[in-house]
Amino acid sequence: MCGIVGYVGKKPVVDILLDGLEQLEYRGYDSSGIAIKTATSIDVYKAEGKLANLRDVLRPNADKITQSTMGIGHIRWATHGAPTVLNAHPHTCNCGNLVVVHNGIIENYKELRSELEAEGCTFRSQTDTETVSHLVASIYAEVKDLTKAVQIATKKIEGAYALCIMHNNEPEKLVVTKRNAPLLIGVGEGEFFVASDVPAIIKHTKKAIYLTDNQVATLTPNSLKIENEKEEEIEPKVEVLPWEPVALSKMGYKHFMLKEIHEQPDVIRNILVGKLHTSNSPIVLNEVKLNKETLKNLNRIQVIACGTSLHAAMIGKYIIENFCEIPVDVEASSEYIYRKTVTDEHTLVIGVSQSGETADTLTAIKQSKARGSHILIITNRPDSAMAREADSLVPVSAGIEVSVAATKSYIAQLTSFYLLALYMAEIKGTMAQSDLTNLKAEMLLLPQKIEQILAHKEEIQTCARKYANTRDFIYIARGINYPTALEGALKLKEISYINATGYPAGELKHGPIAMLDETMPVLSVLMKGSVYEKILSNSEEAKARNARMIALTNSTDAKLDDLFDFIIRVPEVTELLSPIVAMIPLQLIAYYIAEFLGKDVDQPRNLAKSVTVE
Numbered sequence: 001m002c003g004i005v006g007y008v009g010k011k012p013v014v015d016i017l018l019d020g021l022e023q024l025e026y027r028g029y030d031s032s033g034i035a036i037k038t039a040t041s042i043d044v045y046k047a048e049g050k051l052a053n054l055r056d057v058l059r060p061n062a063d064k065i066t067q068s069t070m071g072i073g074h075i076r077w078a079t080h081g082a083p084t085v086l087n088a089h090p091h092t093c094n095c096g097n098l099v100v101v102h103n104g105i106i107e108n109y110k111e112l113r114s115e116l117e118a119e120g121c122t123f124r125s126q127t128d129t130e131t132v133s134h135l136v137a138s139i140y141a142e143v144k145d146l147t148k149a150v151q152i153a154t155k156k157i158e159g160a161y162a163l164c165i166m167h168n169n170e171p172e173k174l175v176v177t178k179r180n181a182p183l184l185i186g187v188g189e190g191e192f193f194v195a196s197d198v199p200a201i202i203k204h205t206k207k208a209i210y211l212t213d214n215q216v217a218t219l220t221p222n223s224l225k226i227e228n229e230k231e232e233e234i235e236p237k238v239e240v241l242p243w244e245p246v247a248l249s250k251m252g253y254k255h256f257m258l259k260e261i262h263e264q265p266d267v268i269r270n271i272l273v274g275k276l277h278t279s280n281s282p283i284v285l286n287e288v289k290l291n292k293e294t295l296k297n298l299n300r301i302q303v304i305a306c307g308t309s310l311h312a313a314m315i316g317k318y319i320i321e322n323f324c325e326i327p328v329d330v331e332a333s334s335e336y337i338y339r340k341t342v343t344d345e346h347t348l349v350i351g352v353s354q355s356g357e358t359a360d361t362l363t364a365i366k367q368s369k370a371r372g373s374h375i376l377i378i379t380n381r382p383d384s385a386m387a388r389e390a391d392s393l394v395p396v397s398a399g400i401e402v403s404v405a406a407t408k409s410y411i412a413q414l415t416s417f418y419l420l421a422l423y424m425a426e427i428k429g430t431m432a433q434s435d436l437t438n439l440k441a442e443m444l445l446l447p448q449k450i451e452q453i454l455a456h457k458e459e460i461q462t463c464a465r466k467y468a469n470t471r472d473f474i475y476i477a478r479g480i481n482y483p484t485a486l487e488g489a490l491k492l493k494e495i496s497y498i499n500a501t502g503y504p505a506g507e508l509k510h511g512p513i514a515m516l517d518e519t520m521p522v523l524s525v526l527m528k529g530s531v532y533e534k535i536l537s538n539s540e541e542a543k544a545r546n547a548r549m550i551a552l553t554n555s556t557d558a559k560l561d562d563l564f565d566f567i568i569r570v571p572e573v574t575e576l577l578s579p580i581v582a583m584i585p586l587q588l589i590a591y592y593i594a595e596f597l598g599k600d601v602d603q604p605r606n607l608a609k610s611v612t613v614e
């Protein structure tokens, strides 16, 4: 949700900022901008839309700024004010001497704006951020010290922020600070980098300092000073980032999403290595610190997550309750944090997040931690803010996911939930040995089953083309695959903008059935097992209302041919593992529909990969 970068050193800054922003484009792509310190002034360049537009704006100005060695940059996901050039960051004060880039939300911006307007400041944008530039500039006019001005200003600001600020009168200085938003400082030789996330700096340095809330850092090419809230200097803790620079490539695929869908067999193989050797060996989860005693003392598990991770959590509930006999609640983090939530030291709280930075989930985790719960984090980013809060960690190891629509991280989260549930069941002794062995054996076969589906993707493409020109789409399922229906619908909504909804199949007759007619596609997730016959009946009910029926099934039952207009077949799989197999065709349907409609598959409108505002 917005990305910020900064650099102070000896190298030309423009490319460093643009490369950094390119790595952060997953955080938003509504607009972008940079501010460059020149010999006499600070020059600001901005553009609406994707970063490529900013590069176009900069081209004619290249000669003016190529020698500059200090600057800040921003990529925006709009919260306050439309995605226009005027609302793009960096924001300046009236004299143009101070510039600010910001990630987060200034909650008391209206009050601050009124006060600053009364003092004579003229606002040009509708953003909350512009209050920060005027506020810091007005304090600076009195104290004549940028660090001090930021320290005073941040005491007046309410909300979440990562800020990077420079002033024309302090030619070799960046001041950065944060509260409830990610920010790290890259440490180089005679240079410092600032970024919302590691990919923006890893090409330049592996040494970094994660700023903690309310610290203010002052950076010059050869010095770094970090002060805490009481303005006491503290010793910086420099960490070595466990990252290698990776050149992100589509490897010949048209979109990152398609490439990431194809990576899923290997993602599962990678996760299982070292954790599940054979069907007879116990599950190994080295960073999970739950033993027989802690599990015995648990009376419930609470899983919190957002979006796709929430759907993985819903399946997690199903399997943990089934394997481990512990009651599990699942809740959207954004709901969890604004009510009286009852958790204590007898509750295991599991946070699920691809990015490990989602603001709502992070807040929920911190609340539960303060109440004494054991915090277990399932994340694709073991270096994230959530991972740093964890008592136990399950890294999902999906690799970098570029496409905003989550695919391989979802399959990785599901795989991790199976491992975790089996791990706890083994400790608690709640599963028969034969069931454990059979399930593990089937898990080891999952990569091949996904490969079989991918080998027949043309059939799914045909299905997608047939139904692409529809306004609405309904997905139905029951039991363990109800979240599969929700996730299938979310994928389609996100990248094609078709109004898609997932329903428990049994709920159709309680209202949604009123929408059905000959224009409405209804996709039934019809996997063999405990609810197969029930979904079949619900599909008959939909067929009787003339809906356009599609089946996603592992059944070869001949009677399906009369009921469904299109049948997508997947390999045989036990019901308990079917959500992994069933999801692959649904990802492909969403992908091929969006691609057929000419949508921006990897960067759908209005979205960002990492949502760091509540």
Ligand code: M6R
Binding pocket: 306, 307, 308, 309, 310, 352, 353, 354, 355, 356, 357, 358, 361, 404, 405, 406, 407, 494, 607, 608, 609, 610, 611
């Ligand atoms: O990084 P997280 O898993 O915490 O992100 C949660 C959601 O924002 C995310 O899953 C979102 O729904 C994706 N766009 C799904 O494709």
